[in-house]
Amino acid sequence: MSRAPETRDRPRGSFRPKAPGKPAGLPPIPGLAARRAATDLIGRVLDNGRPLDLELDAMAAQGAFRGLEPRDRALVRALVGTTLRRLGQIDHALSRLIDKPLPEKAARARAILRIGAAQLLFMDVPDHAAVSLAVDLAGEDRLGRPWKGLINGVLRGLARRRDEILQSQDPVRLNTPDWLLVRWIVAYGAERAQAIATMHAAEPTLDLSVKSDPAGWAQRLDGIVLPTGTVRRTAGGAVEQLDGFEDGAWWVQDAAAALPARLLGDVAGKRVADLCAAPGGKTAALALAGAKVTAVDISADRLKRLTQNLDRLKLTGVETVVADLMAWDPAEPYDAVLLDAPCSATGTIRRHPDVAYLKDEADVAALAATQAAILGRAAGWVKAGGTLVYCTCSLEPEEGEAQIAAFLAAHPDYRRRPIEAEEIGGLAECITADGDMRTLPCHLAAEDLRLGGLDGFFAARLVRVA
Numbered sequence: 001m002s003r004a005p006e007t008r009d010r011p012r013g014s015f016r017p018k019a020p021g022k023p024a025g026l027p028p029i030p031g032l033a034a035r036r037a038a039t040d041l042i043g044r045v046l047d048n049g050r051p052l053d054l055e056l057d058a059m060a061a062q063g064a065f066r067g068l069e070p071r072d073r074a075l076v077r078a079l080v081g082t083t084l085r086r087l088g089q090i091d092h093a094l095s096r097l098i099d100k101p102l103p104e105k106a107a108r109a110r111a112i113l114r115i116g117a118a119q120l121l122f123m124d125v126p127d128h129a130a131v132s133l134a135v136d137l138a139g140e141d142r143l144g145r146p147w148k149g150l151i152n153g154v155l156r157g158l159a160r161r162r163d164e165i166l167q168s169q170d171p172v173r174l175n176t177p178d179w180l181l182v183r184w185i186v187a188y189g190a191e192r193a194q195a196i197a198t199m200h201a202a203e204p205t206l207d208l209s210v211k212s213d214p215a216g217w218a219q220r221l222d223g224i225v226l227p228t229g230t231v232r233r234t235a236g237g238a239v240e241q242l243d244g245f246e247d248g249a250w251w252v253q254d255a256a257a258a259l260p261a262r263l264l265g266d267v268a269g270k271r272v273a274d275l276c277a278a279p280g281g282k283t284a285a286l287a288l289a290g291a292k293v294t295a296v297d298i299s300a301d302r303l304k305r306l307t308q309n310l311d312r313l314k315l316t317g318v319e320t321v322v323a324d325l326m327a328w329d330p331a332e333p334y335d336a337v338l339l340d341a342p343c344s345a346t347g348t349i350r351r352h353p354d355v356a357y358l359k360d361e362a363d364v365a366a367l368a369a370t371q372a373a374i375l376g377r378a379a380g381w382v383k384a385g386g387t388l389v390y391c392t393c394s395l396e397p398e399e400g401e402a403q404i405a406a407f408l409a410a411h412p413d414y415r416r417r418p419i420e421a422e423e424i425g426g427l428a429e430c431i432t433a434d435g436d437m438r439t440l441p442c443h444l445a446a447e448d449l450r451l452g453g454l455d456g457f458f459a460a461r462l463v464r465v466a
């Protein structure tokens with residue numbers, strides 16, 4: 001396996017760590033702060049079960065990234081992203097060099113080893129920098145200090161045996177938790193499951209929903225226009241600094257996530273309920289199409305972000321409601337309802353590699369029950385003749401196909417209105433035999449993994465008969 005040129009590190013130079021008791025004023029070791037932040041994040045995600053995006057926001061709010069150049073912040077993301085995407089290979093490689101598993105109390109050392117191994121195995125970082133920065137980091141606190149020698153020895157050994165170890169590995173098998181791989185094989189077959197998991201190795205570039213002129217924005221932002229109309233950038237970059245951000249010309253939204261709102265058809269002037277709306281990617285599409293939208297979400301914080309997004313986009317006609325859909329009832333039914341139900345989000349592992357380690361089978365079952373309950377309530381909020389679109393960003397059939405089968409069996413006042421390929425940019429491979437939409441991470445594949453793929457989404461369109 002070749003080493004992906006995901007990031008490049010400054011050589012360590014001749015700086016020495018600031019040891020306790022040494023005079024203050026030594027210059028900081030280049031690259032150490034980024035490794036420290038990445039190690040903290042990996043610990044919080046993998047040991048404390050915290051979602052990566054929330055932890056990144058929390059660390060930014062606490063000023064943890066203050067003093068880090070944008071380039072170093074990007075390095076933190078790359079270190080954490082690579083460690084999560086390649087965690088199975090990393091842990092397998094480390095286990096080849098450590099005689100017996102590290103004890104619970106060695107959590108800090110384990111995180112340092114994982115971040116170090118990610119650099120040695122998959123990133124364009126000089127071996128000596130990866131090893132010495134890991135050792136420096138271990139020396140910083142009492143949790144890491146006892147493991148300094150082991151970290152040094154293991155990472156040096158890994159640098160020496162890298163090729164042999166990588167050649168012995170099956171990346172898809174190792175980097176995909178068993179429960180997910182088994183589920184995808186059952187749902188989609190072995191070949192597709194392999195293709196889905198393969199897409200999780202690289203972070204995709206940015207997808208943008210543009211208010212108008214996709215071709216013009218694709219040119220301005222170094223992107224291409226996908227068949228669905230989404231602009232896909234060929235490079236990454238800080239979103240806030242891109243042309244058109246401040247003017248509200250576009251919003252960030254995976255190409256698959258842009259499709260469900262369209263399935264409501266022409267919504268101009270219609271009353272539409274957007275249920276589970278925040279942070280508002282689908283609300284924006286509905287408002288742009290001229291709907292009078294009621295956006296409901298249980299999270300006041302996330303609805304605040306929705307309002308900020310709509311303000312930036314200069315989109316109006318949206319009423320926001322903070323409410324639990326299990327307790328809320330609208331004053332009168334809507335012409336159309338979009339329900340983007342809370343789900344396991346296993347369709348978004350390309351963009352959120354932490355999901356693979358934060359969710360389990362029990363979550364799928366619990367979320368499927370919640371989805372059924374909210375869908376059952378939402379069914380009563382649609383006018384006769386009106387449309388209900390149900391969607392989730394999950395690859396699990398319980399949260400998609402099975403949910404709709406059960407709903408139709410229990411609701412004789414609803415019929416499925418099959419989705420046509422032309423409504424979703426001609427992507428016939430994303431339409432199921434029943435006429436639902438099922439996008440997979442391996443759809444729209446490109447040779448460069450970062451430029452291909454879609455979030456895994458399910459959507460069904462139902463019509464309430466009179």
Ligand SMILES: C[S@@+](CC[C@H](N)C(=O)[O-])C[C@H]1O[C@@H](n2cnc3c(N)ncnc32)[C@H](O)[C@@H]1O
Pocket residue numbers: 275276277278279280281282283296297298299302323324325326340341342343
């Ligand atoms: C998949 S996200 C929605 C994404 C959003 N539709 C978009 O396109 O940007 C699911 C949302 O459901 C909300 N949610 C979860 N349980 C809820 C409940 N019982 N009532 C209302 N909203 C809920 C969460 O706060 C979360 O914002």
